[in-house]
Amino acid sequence: MSTASNLALRAPAAPMPATVGGIGRQYLAFTLNGEVLAIDILQIREIIEFGTLTEVPMMPPTVRGVINLRGAVVPVIDLSARFGRAGTQVARRTCIVIVEIGADDGTTQTIGVMVDAVNEVLEIAAADVEPAPAFGARIRTDFIAGMGRVDGRFVVLLDVARVFSVEEIATLGALADEA
Numbered sequence: 142m143s144t145a146s147n148l149a150l151r152a153p154a155a156p157m158p159a160t161v162g163g164i165g166r167q168y169l170a171f172t173l174n175g176e177v178l179a180i181d182i183l184q185i186r187e188i189i190e191f192g193t194l195t196e197v198p199m200m201p202p203t204v205r206g207v208i209n210l211r212g213a214v215v216p217v218i219d220l221s222a223r224f225g226r227a228g229t230q231v232a233r234r235t236c237i238v239i240v241e242i243g244a245d246d247g248t249t250q251t252i253g254v255m256v257d258a259v260n261e262v263l264e265i266a267a268a269d270v271e272p273a274p275a276f277g278a279r280i281r282t283d284f285i286a287g288m289g290r291v292d293g294r295f296v297v298l299l300d301v302a303r304v305f306s307v308e309e310i311a312t313l314g315a316l317a318d319e320a
Contacts, residue, residue, distance in 0.1 A: 168289065216252055
């Protein structure tokens with residue numbers, strides 16, 4: 142990724158169904174702890190190079206800090222920590238993926254997601270998306286929207302609304318305040 146450029150993408154306020162007319166979807170594939178995961182591209186606003194974070198006291202390890210995104214304060218979630226693993230080690234290809242999450246009340250929340258590296262945009266046909274497994278994945282299965290079959294391997298398709306549930310993250314913050 143070029144240091145001077147950002148990949149800007151448009152995102153709807155509400156999550157979209159897994160497929161449109163059975164055709165399939167596009168997903169942004171990224172690496173996290175050596176695994177390839179993906180998010181529906183319609184929920185991604187942009188991708189930015191990792192820069193300086195402002196740490197916020199008393200936050201859980203999941204919340205690494207906040208960034209200034211064109212005048213808006215955007216919390217940055219460490220996806221590795223969110224999945225119960227060690228925090229992401231910042232490297233040359235570390236990025237922040239800006240996602241928009243629709244809430245039940247019709248509002249949207251903008252959140253930055255730290256990932257090891259952004260790989261590519263994948264087109265996955267509806268026929269190549271399997272349901273989330275009942276067991277065997279190394280992350281909570283309620284976070285999985287499906288398993289995309291790409292070139293003979295599976296890519297974990299994340300359910301953004303569940304992974305970055307504003308209510309659950311707020312609860313984690315409240316627990317940190319009590320500690």
